[in-house]
Amino acid sequence: xxxASADVRLAADYFDGxxxxxxxxxxxxxxxxxxxxxxxxxxxxxxxxxxxxxxxxGVDPVGEGWAHTQVRYYVYxxxxxxxxxxxxxxxxxxxxxxxxxxxxxxxxxxxxxxxxLAVGLLYAWKKGVLEWT
Amino acid sequence: MSDILDVAxxxxxxxxxxxxxxxxxxQTEHKVMAHMQGRLGPMYAGGFHGWAQxxxxxxxxxxxxxxxxxGADRRIFQLAPAVALLPYLLVLVVIPIGxxxxxGEFIDAGIFFVLAVLGIxxxxxxxxxxASANKFSLLGxxxxxxxxxxxxxxxxxxxxxxxxxxxTLSLPGILEAFHWWWxxxxxxxGLVFFTAGLAELQRPPFDxxxxxxxxxxxxxxxxxxxxxxxxxxxxxxxxxxLCALTTVLFLGGWxxxxxxDGLGPVWTLLKTALLAFVVIWLRVSYPRxxxxxxxxxxxxxxxxxxxxxxALTGVVKVVIQ
Numbered sequence: 001x002x003x004a005s006a007d008v009r010l011a012a013d014y015f016d017g018x019x020x021x022x023x024x025x026x027x028x029x030x031x032x033x034x035x036x037x038x039x040x041x042x043x044x045x046x047x048x049x050x051x052x053x054x055x056x057x058g059v060d061p062v063g064e065g066w067a068h069t070q071v072r073y074y075v076y077x078x079x080x081x082x083x084x085x086x087x088x089x090x091x092x093x094x095x096x097x098x099x100x101x102x103x104x105x106x107x108x109x110x111x112x113x114x115x116x117l118a119v120g121l122l123y124a125w126k127k128g129v130l131e132w133t
Numbered sequence: 134m135s136d137i138l139d140v141a142x143x144x145x146x147x148x149x150x151x152x153x154x155x156x157x158x159x160q161t162e163h164k165v166m167a168h169m170q171g172r173l174g175p176m177y178a179g180g181f182h183g184w185a186q187x188x189x190x191x192x193x194x195x196x197x198x199x200x201x202x203x204g205a206d207r208r209i210f211q212l213a214p215a216v217a218l219l220p221y222l223l224v225l226v227v228i229p230i231g232x233x234x235x236x237g238e239f240i241d242a243g244i245f246f247v248l249a250v251l252g253i254x255x256x257x258x259x260x261x262x263x264a265s266a267n268k269f270s271l272l273g274x275x276x277x278x279x280x281x282x283x284x285x286x287x288x289x290x291x292x293x294x295x296x297x298x299x300x301t302l303s304l305p306g307i308l309e310a311f312h313w314w315w316x317x318x319x320x321x322x323g324l325v326f327f328t329a330g331l332a333e334l335q336r337p338p339f340d341x342x343x344x345x346x347x348x349x350x351x352x353x354x355x356x357x358x359x360x361x362x363x364x365x366x367x368x369x370x371x372x373x374x375l376c377a378l379t380t381v382l383f384l385g386g387w388x389x390x391x392x393x394d395g396l397g398p399v400w401t402l403l404k405t406a407l408l409a410f411v412v413i414w415l416r417v418s419y420p421r422x423x424x425x426x427x428x429x430x431x432x433x434x435x436x437x438x439x440x441x442x443x444a445l446t447g448v449v450k451v452v453i454q
Contacts (some may be wrong), residue, residue: 006281019227020238021246031148032215032363039359042195044157052203054267055354073279076428081283087289090443091245091421094297098450100207107451114440119284121436 077131086117144226147237151222159187162413164370164418169417180295190362197358202266205355208311209264214363217257220250221370228377229305231387231397234303243304244292247378248285253283254371255333258342261364273351276342276424277335283431284339285333290439291326294446295319295382308386316384319448324444325435327408330375332427334368336412336420341427345352376408384408423449 047077054061097106167174179185201207224236224247240246255277262274297453298315299307316323332339335351343351353364380386384404387397421428 012218014241017238017240020140020144021223023140024147024441025219026224026225027144029215032219035359035363036211039195040197043358044196044198046198047200048260049203051198051200052264054204056268057349057351061204061268064266066263066271068384070209071275073282073428076279076432077282079432080286083286084289086292087286088281090290090293091242091296091302094293095300095302097297097447098454100454103144104451107447110447114444118437118440121432125433 075124077123079129082120083117086113141366143237147226148222151370152399154373155291155366156187158373158409159365160370161409162416165410165413166417171415184374194358194362197428199358199360200355200356206264206266209260210355211360213257213264214260214360214367217254218228218363218367219372220254221367221374223250224374224378225278226241226273227304228374228381229308229386232308232399233386235398239303242302244296244302244307244382247304248289248292251333251374252281252285254367257364257367258352259279261356263354265355267355269348269444270352272348273342273354277352279424280332280335280339280342284329284435285430287325287431287435287439288333290436290443292330292382294439294442296323297443297446298450304381308381308388311385311388313385313388319383319442321438321447323379325439325442326383327375327379329435330379331412332417332431334371334375336368336372337416338422339427340421342353342426344421372409372412373405376405377413379408380404404436 058061093106093110096102097110163174165184165213175183175186177183178189201210227240227243227246229236258277259274262270262272262277265271295307296302298319299310301307302311335342343353348354353361354362380401385400386404387395387401
């Protein structure tokens with residue numbers, strides 16, 4: 001029997017690993033900081049208005065850089081969000097689906113799940129969403 | 134005390150690998166590309182076959198003036214290279230290189246962690262593309278976003294298939310459960326994962342976001358000196374991480390035909406190096422895909438393939454239980 005305190009300790013152990021990841025992140029940030037500071041000390045700084053001009057093939061830029069543009073793939077973006085959120089649920093399921101006592105039933109469930117995804121994809125395909133013109 | 138020392142040694146090892154492996158890969162790329170194209174490549178720096186070329190490049194980059202365009206979003210522009218680079222360092226810590234505890238740190242939800250953190254790297258390119266206030270950079274950034282959205286999903290599904298096969302999300306756990314026949318069993322998933330990874334790294338033939346003949350250098354157009362070098366380092370670190378991950382998930386990591394106990398790390402590195410060679414090879418041999426072809430490939434080929442792989446994995450796994 002697991003006790004409550006054992007559960008707490010289990011959870012603590014579970015997240016222990018992320019402390020090392022956090023430490024490594026600190027190391028990485030330090031590396032970047034040292035590189036940037038060293039770079040500042042080493043390099044020359046001689047700005048001129050021409051240098052600071054936005055580079056667009058050598059001609060003076062016309063209009064603003066944050067120009068309007070048609071994002072043609074926004075439907076893909078919706079598709080992606082829907083599918084990705086669905087797929088996340090595969091992971092917890094993947095760790096237990098073949099455990100004793102699950103077997104065939106989970107397999108059928110998986111095919112239903114895949115069926116949903118496949119029908120969704122087919123629908124988008126038939127609708128012409130995957131054509132890009 | 135020994136615990137602290139242990140963690141310090143592991144972190145130091147990961148950090149050194151993070152600095153050295155991308156450089157080795159970069160030099161290999163110079164040479165492999167040169168020989169595939171019937172030329173010599175860099176031959177002077179360092180004397181022997183130009184081995185120090187990347188060091189010379191680094192010195193050059195460090196001396197160059199750092200230019201932030203007057204119209205740019207200064208803070209974001211300056212931070213973008215760090216955001217692009219650091220996720221690859223973090224991912225390296227969970228990749229097991231040999232049996233036992235030859236891994237930076239055991240993370241139980243390893244696959245999950247890796248996929249989540251890898252997605253952040255793309256954010257760096259997006260930040261760069263948007264903050265540059267340059268039309269070409271903006272286009273490059275938008276293409277990067279499109280690529281992330283198309284290829285994250287097949288990558289996720291292919292990785293889920295391996296997690297199903299092993300019944301765990303932890304990378305060392307997956308290798309513990311590995312048998313040689315997993316390679317043919319998961320081969321489709323492996324190909325999907327590798328292809329999708331290439332696309333996320335914007336490597337040729339998926340280098341539309343940095344297509345130099347039409348949008349200069351995409352999101353990195355305005356960068357100079359050290360910050361530009363960090364973006365390049367991120368690209369090579371990304372290749373190392375992708376190849377190592379493919380090795381661990383689909384090729385059995387430290388398992389080899391013989392000598393699994395002593396030679397584990399050698400097998401991992403060998404397989405990773407082989408995959409990295411393929412990455413370079415693809416760059417030399419394939420033309421660039423157009424943006425709509427990219428999307429189409431992901432949604433009509435890779436995702437159905439990945440779904441089929443999941444079905445196959447599920448059926449085989451339940452049958453052999």
